[in-house]
Amino acid sequence: MEFKDVVRARRSVRAFRPDPVSRATVEDLLEIASLAPSGTNIQPWKVHVVAGATRDRLEREVLAHRETRPEDGKAEFARTEKRKEPYLSRMRALGKDMYGRIGIPRGDEAASWRQWGRNYSFFDAPVGLIFTIDKDLDSMSFLDIGMFMQTFMLAAKDRGLDTCAQGAWNLFWTATRRVLSIPDDEYIIAGMALGYADDEHPVNGVVATREPLEQIATFHG
Numbered sequence: 001m002e003f004k005d006v007v008r009a010r011r012s013v014r015a016f017r018p019d020p021v022s023r024a025t026v027e028d029l030l031e032i033a034s035l036a037p038s039g040t041n042i043q044p045w046k047v048h049v050v051a052g053a054t055r056d057r058l059e060r061e062v063l064a065h066r067e068t069r070p071e072d073g074k075a076e077f078a079r080t081e082k083r084k085e086p087y088l089s090r091m092r093a094l095g096k097d098m099y100g101r102i103g104i105p106r107g108d109e110a111a112s113w114r115q116w117g118r119n120y121s122f123f124d125a126p127v128g129l130i131f132t133i134d135k136d137l138d139s140m141s142f143l144d145i146g147m148f149m150q151t152f153m154l155a156a157k158d159r160g161l162d163t164c165a166q167g168a169w170n171l172f173w174t175a176t177r178r179v180l181s182i183p184d185d186e187y188i189i190a191g192m193a194l195g196y197a198d199d200e201h202p203v204n205g206v207v208a209t210r211e212p213l214e215q216i217a218t219f220h221g
């Protein structure tokens with residue numbers, strides 16, 4: 001695929017087939033991701049790759065934590081779920097499309113809770129990734145790890161693989177920290193599902209639209 005076709009083809013996939021992804025493939029994708037730029041080249045990214053029994057244990061323990069202590073659904077660093085316009089409308093449009101496709105009516109809190117919980121099963125993907133950075137780095141490192149993640153996602157698409165970036169993994173982080181022995185001086189920034197899309201699943205029909213350029217760009221000079 002040409003570069004622009006890879007960029008256009010990448011979508012967040014939220015239902016995967018069980019087909020495995022080899023360790024060699026993940027290593028290859030991580031090598032490419034590590035070519036991402038970072039401020040002063042500090043390369044702050046750290047990544048835990050989970051598969052097999054560890055992946056299943058992580059899923060089990062995080063979901064159990066979420067059921068017993070839903071109030072722990074908070075990140076360790078500043079985050080807000082309170083959105084103002086125009087972000088609120090964009091977020092709602094995504095939610096309406098997604099939940100509509102899988103038949104969850106607006107206001108069905110129990111079904112929405114269950115569907116959001118699918119994040120912690122990596123949407124059934126065979127491989128999950130958990131991204132961390134040292135806590136004493138400054139906020140520029142949040143950009144760096146985002147670039148690493150995007151490079152990884154595009155490299156994956158180029159190989160016919162699919163992904164979903166998952167902020168969900170910075171919630172209920174105590175269970176993730178315990179299962180993966182992540183040191184206390186690292187923030188769990190996000191997770192990612194990696195595998196092959198289940199193209200039959202309606203959730204993968206979601207099309208997250210983009211704003212026209214005039215909404216986002218100001219040209220000077």
Ligand SMILES: Cc1cc2nc3c(=O)[nH]c(=O)nc-3n(C[C@H](O)[C@H](O)[C@H](O)COP(=O)(O)O)c2cc1C
Nearest residue numbers: 010011012014094119164165166167168169190208
């Ligand atoms: C930093 C970040 C965190 C995200 N967290 C989640 C998440 O926890 N769960 C999820 O289903 N999608 C998550 N997404 C996917 C976004 O919803 C998605 O990228 C957006 O709707 C645009 O759709 P597209 O990726 O298909 O182009 C996340 C994306 C990013 C970049």
